[in-house]
Amino acid sequence: MTREEIRQTIRSFILANFLQGEAAETLQDSTLLISSGVMTSVSMLELVTFLEEQFSFTLEPEDIRVGRMDTVELLADLVTSRAGKGSALG
Amino acid sequence: MTRLGSLAAVDGRPAVIEPERGSVSYADLDRLADGVAARLCRLGVEPGARIGLYVRRSCDAIAAMLGTLRAGCTYVPVDPGAPVERNAEIHTDCGVRLTIVEERFEAGYRQATRRLGGSIDVHPIASVGLGRAIREWAPDPAEFAPELRAKRASAQSGVACILYTSGTTGRHKGWMMSRAAIAAFARWSHRLFGIGERDVFANHAPFHFAMSLFDIYSSSTCGAPLVLVPDEVRQFARHVVDLISRERVTILFATPSILSRIAALDDLESRDLSALRLVVFGGEVFPAPQLTTLRRRLPHPRYFNCWGSTETNIATYYEIPRDAEFDGPPPIGRPSEHYEARVVGVQGEVVSAGTIGELQLRGEGLTTGYLNQPALNAERLLPAADGGLPWYRTGDLVVELPAGDLRYAGRIGRMVKLRGYRVEPGEIETRLYEHPAIKEAGVVAVDGSRGLELVAHVSGTRLSVVELKEFCAVKLPPYMIPERFVFHAALPRTSRGKIDFERLRRETPAQ
Numbered sequence: 227m228t229r230e231e232i233r234q235t236i237r238s239f240i241l242a243n244f245l246q247g248e249a250a251e252t253l254q255d256s257t258l259l260i261s262s263g264v265m266t267s268v269s270m271l272e273l274v275t276f277l278e279e280q281f282s283f284t285l286e287p288e289d290i291r292v293g294r295m296d297t298v299e300l301l302a303d304l305v306t307s308r309a310g311k312g313s314a315l316g
Numbered sequence: 317m318t319r320l321g322s323l324a325a326v327d328g329r330p331a332v333i334e335p336e337r338g339s340v341s342y343a344d345l346d347r348l349a350d351g352v353a354a355r356l357c358r359l360g361v362e363p364g365a366r367i368g369l370y371v372r373r374s375c376d377a378i379a380a381m382l383g384t385l386r387a388g389c390t391y392v393p394v395d396p397g398a399p400v401e402r403n404a405e406i407h408t409d410c411g412v413r414l415t416i417v418e419e420r421f422e423a424g425y426r427q428a429t430r431r432l433g434g435s436i437d438v439h440p441i442a443s444v445g446l447g448r449a450i451r452e453w454a455p456d457p458a459e460f461a462p463e464l465r466a467k468r469a470s471a472q473s474g475v476a477c478i479l480y481t482s483g484t485t486g487r488h489k490g491w492m493m494s495r496a497a498i499a500a501f502a503r504w505s506h507r508l509f510g511i512g513e514r515d516v517f518a519n520h521a522p523f524h525f526a527m528s529l530f531d532i533y534s535s536s537t538c539g540a541p542l543v544l545v546p547d548e549v550r551q552f553a554r555h556v557v558d559l560i561s562r563e564r565v566t567i568l569f570a571t572p573s574i575l576s577r578i579a580a581l582d583d584l585e586s587r588d589l590s591a592l593r594l595v596v597f598g599g600e601v602f603p604a605p606q607l608t609t610l611r612r613r614l615p616h617p618r619y620f621n622c623w624g625s626t627e628t629n630i631a632t633y634y635e636i637p638r639d640a641e642f643d644g645p646p647p648i649g650r651p652s653e654h655y656e657a658r659v660v661g662v663q664g665e666v667v668s669a670g671t672i673g674e675l676q677l678r679g680e681g682l683t684t685g686y687l688n689q690p691a692l693n694a695e696r697l698l699p700a701a702d703g704g705l706p707w708y709r710t711g712d713l714v715v716e717l718p719a720g721d722l723r724y725a726g727r728i729g730r731m732v733k734l735r736g737y738r739v740e741p742g743e744i745e746t747r748l749y750e751h752p753a754i755k756e757a758g759v760v761a762v763d764g765s766r767g768l769e770l771v772a773h774v775s776g777t778r779l780s781v782v783e784l785k786e787f788c789a790v791k792l793p794p795y796m797i798p799e800r801f802v803f804h805a806a807l808p809r810t811s812r813g814k815i816d817f818e819r820l821r822r823e824t825p826a827q
Contacts, residue, residue, distance in 0.1 A: 245781045246800060252780045263789025263797045264782055268573075268735065271551045272766060287336075287555050290548045 321385030351454035352383020363388030368415030388472030404428030513539035572602035579610035599736030
């Protein structure tokens, strides 16, 4: 799984679940998710649960920080670093 | 008779545990609280003054609360996760004299309070943790000498804290929680739950939330430690369970939302939760299937369903019998011993068992009212015909079951409870109407894939959902931001020309 694929998966999940009917281009990689109100702590929980299942990894308590999860960009980095061990990273 | 703000012990036992960081002993917490009281006195803060607390959940926050009480003052906690504008409005509304604010929020808070024309004395403290920021701000506990302590106690305000909730008209309202109410509640909880110094409490609820009064005051007045579940992980069942297991937590008071997620954990049976003896829940309805799963997978603790609100704190309780099975939510039970309850019909008459009516309560817990809201107080607090304490109208419908327990039967009006938070949809609509492109707004709560969720129906120029959520987030706390937006050419209206919320609810598209 490449970083790009992870990034796309995160984007599609957010668009499909929390931004229904939204034009895909409104969600930028740098759009603030938590601190802007786009996602709540509960929807973030849902996203993380989905990503953990999808990419078979577990986030540690120290990963769960607004500063590490507030944009698609940050989330993609975080998941890549936790999930992509040993695979060909993009 | 102990004074609210004093501790059951002043020795080396742990009082507050901040996981990963360490713990603070009862003796240290006592000194920290005295330090705060001393500093407030030295700053010339009079008894009865209101002190704003803009501090994240920590030992520092608890010390600031206890110190404020010792100085004879009233504290006003705000949600550090809510927009700074809202918090500044709350503190301005109740005429806060001085605010203790974490540095990270200081600049925005100063700006916002200045804009509102307030004259709050702002006192920044460093990042909180283990009482260090408070110790730095208030380093002289010895100054709070016995004479000063007695003097402040004799002149103290009867109001311990002011807790703000969502208001129907789009303005939040502050409930004055009395010292007597908290003290009576803590004593009652000790007796009912058989709480003692060998217990270990976990705090899951935010501190601006009435639910946290149980955690803070029931633990500190019995000498037991309180484990603060870190904010970052409080929604993550797995991490909450790790903490309960590691810290040997015996008492957990939490909302059904997090308990439902704990019930769904894959490996719940393999965790060592043997110390957990009491699970208390409230703040919203616990759906029967999830409660059944939790009890089946975690059979050893005693389970209590409690009913309460910001105004009343926990007011009724029901212990779930070990073998009982429920099709629907369990009853909310009987009034706690510091309350008297009655069920009242539409004509104001007391109805008999089996008939639905409004739950009304009176007692030691309810002698104050809302701050600066005479009309609201007149509406919610009814003078008693027998000359006793006034009756508080809860706005909740209940029915008395044959065995004498009460069952919750819904809410009068539009207020909803989401993950323990009280939300007035009108407050969200008020914010949406502030957007120039929105013509109409109707917010409803519907059952979605992730439980009850807020859906905003709007008409006007079509906007991006991201933009709308961002717009809401400027003034509303995260839990009040609608999960979904549905765009209409015009909202449906009733025959009387009002927005037809029933139809909006029915016609909200499924996820």
